Amino acid sequence: xxxxxxxxxxxxxxxxxxxxxxxxxxxxxxxxxxxxxxxxxxxxxxxxxxxxxxxxxxxxxxxxxxxxxxxxxxxxxxxxxxxxxxxxxxxxxxxxxxxxxxxxxxxxxxxxxxxxxxxxxxxxxxxxxxxxxxxxxxxxxxxxxxxxxxxxxxxxxxxxxxxxxxxxxxxxxxxxxxxxxxxxxxxxxxxxxxxxxxxxxxxxxxxxxxxxxxxxxxxxxxxxxxxxxxxxxxxxxxxxxxxxxxxxxxxxxxxxxxxxxxxxxxxxxxxxxxxxxxxxxxxxxxxxxxxxxxxxxxxxxxxxxxxxxxxxxxxxxxxxxxxxxxxxxxxxxxxxxxxxxxxxxxxxxxxxxxxxxxxxx
Amino acid sequence: xxxxxxxxxxxxxxxxxxxxxxxxxxxxxxxxxxxxxxxxxxxxxxxxxxxxxxxxxxxxxxxxxxxxxxxxxxxxxxxxxxxxxxxxxxxxxxxxxxxxxxxxxxxxxxxxxxxxxxxxxxxxxxxxx
Numbered sequence: 001x002x003x004x005x006x007x008x009x010x011x012x013x014x015x016x017x018x019x020x021x022x023x024x025x026x027x028x029x030x031x032x033x034x035x036x037x038x039x040x041x042x043x044x045x046x047x048x049x050x051x052x053x054x055x056x057x058x059x060x061x062x063x064x065x066x067x068x069x070x071x072x073x074x075x076x077x078x079x080x081x082x083x084x085x086x087x088x089x090x091x092x093x094x095x096x097x098x099x100x101x102x103x104x105x106x107x108x109x110x111x112x113x114x115x116x117x118x119x120x121x122x123x124x125x126x127x128x129x130x131x132x133x134x135x136x137x138x139x140x141x142x143x144x145x146x147x148x149x150x151x152x153x154x155x156x157x158x159x160x161x162x163x164x165x166x167x168x169x170x171x172x173x174x175x176x177x178x179x180x181x182x183x184x185x186x187x188x189x190x191x192x193x194x195x196x197x198x199x200x201x202x203x204x205x206x207x208x209x210x211x212x213x214x215x216x217x218x219x220x221x222x223x224x225x226x227x228x229x230x231x232x233x234x235x236x237x238x239x240x241x242x243x244x245x246x247x248x249x250x251x252x253x254x255x256x257x258x259x260x261x262x263x264x265x266x267x268x269x270x271x272x273x274x275x276x277x278x279x280x281x282x283x284x285x286x287x288x289x290x291x292x293x294x295x296x297x298x299x300x301x302x303x304x305x306x307x308x309x310x311x312x313x314x315x316x317x318x319x320x321x322x323x324x325x326x327x328x329x330x331x332x333x334x335x336x337x338x339x340x341x342x343x344x345x346x347x348x349x350x351x352x353x354x355x356x357x358x359x360x361x
Numbered sequence: 362x363x364x365x366x367x368x369x370x371x372x373x374x375x376x377x378x379x380x381x382x383x384x385x386x387x388x389x390x391x392x393x394x395x396x397x398x399x400x401x402x403x404x405x406x407x408x409x410x411x412x413x414x415x416x417x418x419x420x421x422x423x424x425x426x427x428x429x430x431x432x433x434x435x436x437x438x439x440x441x442x443x444x445x446x447x448x449x450x451x452x453x454x455x456x457x458x459x460x461x462x463x464x465x466x467x468x469x470x471x472x473x474x475x476x477x478x479x480x481x482x483x484x485x486x487x488x489x490x
Contacts, residue, residue, distance in 0.1 A: 004396075019454065020425060021400040214399065218425065282403050284423050307402045307425045333421075333428055 020214035031135025032211035045094030046120035060248035076258025081234040129196035134186035183223025224345030285316035363392035371483035398424035
């Protein structure tokens with residue numbers, strides 16, 4: 001397909017299929033597809049599976065009761081740092097986790113270690129692939145490929161839910177999840193690897209262009225979504241990464257790995273927060289650049305910086321001192337530039353969250 | 362390998378130079394450079410009348426992925442800049458050797474052209490990177 005291929009954690013992955021900006025616009029305005037089979041699917045079952053995941057994950061799987069329901073969660077270490085972020089789905093029996101590619105080995109080691117004492121069975125599903133179809137026309141295009149019956153089923157799906165249904169081509173159950181990493185409507189479809197290539201080409205014939213890792217990154221950044229290894233890692237607490245909403249504290253009886261560390265950090269007072277940055281002058285904010293905040297000795301740091309194709313200027317996510325207000329300065333290549341601090345999330349459903357950077361957020 | 366026209370001269374820093382006659386050369390970045398950078402979003406050009414020296418910084422190009430300085434391949438005075446690049450930097454990706462030219466230099470020492478690389482030498486230098 002004319003892709004520029006890069007090595008990504010041992011996988012040959014498409015960076016782009018020509019122009020990452022064109023691919024980006026396709027997803028925002030129509031739809032595009034991503035091969036995200038490098039992500040790892042882990043099925044967990046056994047009589048203790050609920051108790052095990054309620055202890056392993058910072059969000060509470062007790063919230064998902066119907067098969068197919070999904071939940072975003074962090075998996076923490078004892079210090080409250082993020083081992084990985086993931087989506088967990090309830091299965092008819094047990095649960096399914098979709099975890100990051102680069103973290104797979106350490107995740108499995110971590111999960112197996114904590115499985116001691118629980119009656120659970122972990123199975124890495126390397127027989128499955130994931131194709132994400134994202135964009136305002138995604139549901140329509142998938143319907144045109146798979147038929148009206150599947151179309152009706154996926155149209156009825158609420159965000160962050162999924163359904164298992166047999167595709168028109170085979171008796172195998174595919175999982176259709178109304179999820180994504182772009183800030184657009186769409187699906188992530190988990191299907192047998194043996195059927196993935198044929199489905200990919202059918203989508204392509206139906207007018208769905210492929211998009212690569214580079215477009216995936218600018219889309220998720222515009223949407224304000226975290227990327228593991230950038231916004232958070234084992235040394236960063238979810239409280240410093242805009243992920244407090246994913247921590248289920250309410251059930252006081254539920255202990256989970258990292259809970260006491262998070263409580264201590266919360267009681268001691270947070271020192272950093274994750275914000276969005278807007279740079280309306282020329283230039284592109286880059287990962288690792290320092291963010292200077294008036295009155296703060298220690299600068300913050302850009303965790304993900306890039307050019308926003310939708311907005312036409314540069315945006316970033318940055319971890320900054322908690323006192324930071326509306327403005328900061330970034331040490332660019334040759335000079336310092338003023339940036340505006342905003343709540344993460346720049347584009348949603350094709351529309352800029354800020355009509356004009358001078359507007360109030 | 363990317364497109365590398367024989368009639369141009371090249372710098373190891375990935376600029377091309379076209380002898381336009383009368384001691385004037387036009388300058389841009391190579392197909393290899395634009396492909397490595399990916400989608401270009403900003404360009405910094407010198408100003409007409411600026412004096413530049415060979416191998417000195419004369420501008421910059423920034424893509425979604427990375428930023429890179431542009432170096433003057435030869436010494437002289439800038440006589441023209443491609444203002445279309447300001448509003449449509451993607452021209453550099455679409456036409457690196459044509460509409461995507463950056464600026465023109467009136468050479469102060471035309472013999473400097475001889476120090477630049479031929480297409481074959483440039484291809485060799487890229488393969489060594």
